[in-house]
Amino acid sequence: AQSVAQPEDQVNVAEGNPLTVKCTYSVSGNPYLFWYVQYPNRGLQFLLKYITGDNLVKGSYGFEAEFNKSQTSFHLKKPSALVSDSALYFCAVISDTGRRALTFGSGTRLQVQP
Amino acid sequence: EAGVAQSPRYKIIEKRQSVAFWCNPISGHATLYWYQQILGQGPKLLIQFQNNGVVDDSQLPKDRFSAERLKGVDSTLKIQPAKLEDSAVYLCASSPRTGTSYEQYFGPGTRLTVT
Numbered sequence: 001a002q003s004v005a006q007p008e009d010q011v012n013v014a015e016g017n018p019l020t021v022k023c024t025y026s027v028s029g030n031p032y033l034f035w036y037v038q039y040p041n042r043g044l045q046f047l048l049k050y051i052t053g054d055n056l057v058k059g060s061y062g063f064e065a066e067f068n069k070s071q072t073s074f075h076l077k078k079p080s081a082l083v084s085d086s087a088l089y090f091c092a093v094i095s096d097t098g099r100r101a102l103t104f105g106s107g108t109r110l111q112v113q114p
Numbered sequence: 115e116a117g118v119a120q121s122p123r124y125k126i127i128e129k130r131q132s133v134a135f136w137c138n139p140i141s142g143h144a145t146l147y148w149y150q151q152i153l154g155q156g157p158k159l160l161i162q163f164q165n166n167g168v169v170d171d172s173q174l175p176k177d178r179f180s181a182e183r184l185k186g187v188d189s190t191l192k193i194q195p196a197k198l199e200d201s202a203v204y205l206c207a208s209s210p211r212t213g214t215s216y217e218q219y220f221g222p223g224t225r226l227t228v229t
Contacts, residue, residue, distance in 0.1 A: 104156030
């Protein structure tokens with residue numbers, strides 16, 4: 001079975017400071033990892049993904065994430081947070097073997113204070 | 115490019131009633147997904163279609179939920195009869211094809227409240 005853990009329900013950061021939203025996963029086989037963002041009353045929007053290759057992937061709106069196979073982590077980062085980044089962030093994983101369904105974490109609410 | 119469309123956006127029903135949701139995916143997207151997102155949780159896949167065939171419905175409560183995708187384009191998800199625990203946001207998503215590396219594009223969702 002595959003699973004995703006987002007250990008923090010909420011992350012608070014001041015505008016202009018760097019931010020990190022944590023994600024760890026468990027799969028059999030090789031993981032394909034995704035980050036999505038959800039704004040109020042809107043669907044999820046794709047931010048970035050790791051499939052293979054460079055462990056550091058860059059995505060939309062200045063976000064990036066680092067794949068760490070030994071720690072089974074895929075933390076989301078941004079060098080300088082904006083108030084408009086405040087939203088709900090979901091990490092998701094799918095395996096290249098077994099059931100090919102995307103499994104989401106429970107989400108982390110990011111609050112950026114001006 | 116138009117996004118994934120869903121209707122209605124909100125629905126309130128009483129338990130034991132039936133309800134249906136509609137989804138129109140992005141044009142040309144072969145794969146369509148229905149997710150259930152309960153408050154405070156991440157989305158959970160209910161059913162996945164490839165064109166008009168079911169790829170995965172292992173987590174669909176088939177005694178009360180049904181879904182179809184006629185002609186491989188739009189789709190409907192039905193609940194009959196509804197229970198209180200079905201209160202959730204129902205998200206539809208689509209992707210260009212089936213494959214683990216392809217990101218999914220989500221609609222705005224239908225918020226269902228069962229009283």
